[in-house]
Amino acid sequence: MTNQNLLLLSSSRVGDTPYLSHALDMIKDHLGEVTELLFIPYAGVTINYDEYTQMVQSALNDKNIKVVGIHSHADPVNAIKNAQAIAVGGGNTFRLLHQLYENKLIDAIQDRVSHGMPYIGWSAGSNVAGATIRTTNDMPIIEPPSFNALKLVNFQINPHYTDYTPPGHNGETREQRLQEFMVLNPTTEIVGIVEGTALKMTGETITLIGGKAGYLFLDGKKTEIEDGYELTAIN
Template identity: 45%
Template sequence: MKNLLLASTSTLHGTEYLEYLLPELKIHFKNCKNLLFIPYARPSGISHEEYTQKTAQAFAKIDINIKGIHEFEDPAFAIKQAEGIFTGGGNTFLLVSQLYQHKIMTVLKETLENGTPYLGTSAGSNIGGLSMQTTNDMPIIYPPSFQTLGLIPFNLNVHYLDKDTQSTHMGESRETRINEFHQFNNFPVLGLKEGSWLEIKNNTIILKGGLTAKLFRKNREVIEIEPNSNLDFIQ
């Protein structure tokens, strides 16, 4: 029953917020006049109200209305009644902390598994995986658990960048950090590049966008996955 889009980013260089995804979103949310927006990740520390207004302006271009979950007295009820749901990017630690604080991690998972159409970007996509442990974000707040929605059988590393062999930067690459993760965890990690997203229909997962993705599995060779590939083999 799942009907999800998990995108690496909301905004490509030189474009406006969500602009590159709008044609897909018009199809994905074709039966929705209203969306519930979860602004808890608060990129750059903006308020829930500012973030919701920004999102409303983008979705107005495809004639969809936006209401923030913070506007409801009962966030669990808002999730259950939503025609569609969008969780925006920002800080994954903050997002996960808020989902647990409001006691809606489980109800969000159940609602999405029952078919409510969902969009996640960045942090909102991170929570689709088994845990948030492969986020790139700073731990600005400590959530009660790293466990997330488990809507896909692996983790994501969004905004994934291949190592630049010409760079003099001596810091860790994304691949290095994922290898560190696999010293203590067994489940796969998909490096999802800017402009790429996963389309999940029921239990079928397709890599969309024009770029490859990187699949990391513990003690196994890294795989480069081509666009439009079926990812159902990842376990």
């Protein structure tokens, strides 16, 4: 896939900022002349799909973008085929991937994205753009048919990345879990993106944006990558 147009956000918020407010300019720039966004709310579990779609619509009102939930379409595959652009929201990654398989959307999304349709994801929606969801932060509350995801990029993604350890915390840290992954998958790249940042892919070029560093994990090593770093070489 070389004609891809991806915006993979780490998160929907940064600190206490309003929903998607930090990403509005990135989203508008990414969509260009697109005026309607097909939203996939499947990662939502404790929020219903109508409420989730309305939350995204409210965030994008000032950018004059109409948001339509895929659940309002009788034929979700056809909705993907006719979409100007799609956005996939955050929540539980296992539920999201399960529903993508359930609604037979994997191939449809891959096909449209490969032909240049803009894709926006945040949190779980970014996670499923990777090769698999094996580096998600979420609890497996439902079992999808496979951990294989959309494979829009060839590496693993870890959204909300942080190396912070709360005082007195005795469970595994994010760092330890990614180290475990690397022990069993030493040649598989993982990109950790911190809140407020994103990966933007245009054609064959993948760039870290958002003004903060990210991290590349490979073969047991963690390497800091600067804002503006191009990840093309690992895709």
